Amino acid sequence: MERKPLSKITVSEIVTDCGINRNTFYYHFEDIQALLKWMLEQEAVEVLKNFDLLLDYEDAINFVLDYVEENKHILNCAYDSMGRDELKRFxxxxxxxxxxxxxxRLEEILGLSLSDDFRNFICDFYTEALTAKLIEVMRSKQPYDREKLIRFISITFQASLPEVIKRACKEE
Structure with missing residues (x-):
């Protein structure tokens, strides 16, 4: 992707560069998009899953921002090739x-239980917000205030999420 757009890269080029045969590629991946998804998951999301996000949320946010900054070129190529919606789906x-x-975990700590519908809504809502913010950071040509962004995300999670759970359980 440093030499050409993702949409112009062929499986033949990948297998040649990697020294594997075509069947090996297709044994593991359906297409180049699947390879890219696997790469992104292995490098970032799988590691992020190891954080205790209720305790280490700032470390986790820093990790994600480091990843976005270090892989900005690849992520932007993926964005340019697939578009915003497809990258979000990844x-x-x-x-x-x-x-x-x-x-x-917050439900357990608070001793409360949300309906499945509302729990799914909360997860979707915050996931959409975080993904949009990461894409904004990734796409921006302007520098951003990293500490301020981390502080804003942290405040938003710490202040809103427990209150949303409490209120939803009270009203359900």
């Missing part, structure tokens, strides 16, 4: 799973 299931872990 991250959605994994980030939604992470949000589900956070919400479920």
């Amino acid at each position: 991250f959605y299931n994994d980030f939604c799973g992470i949000m589900l872990t956070i919400v479920t």
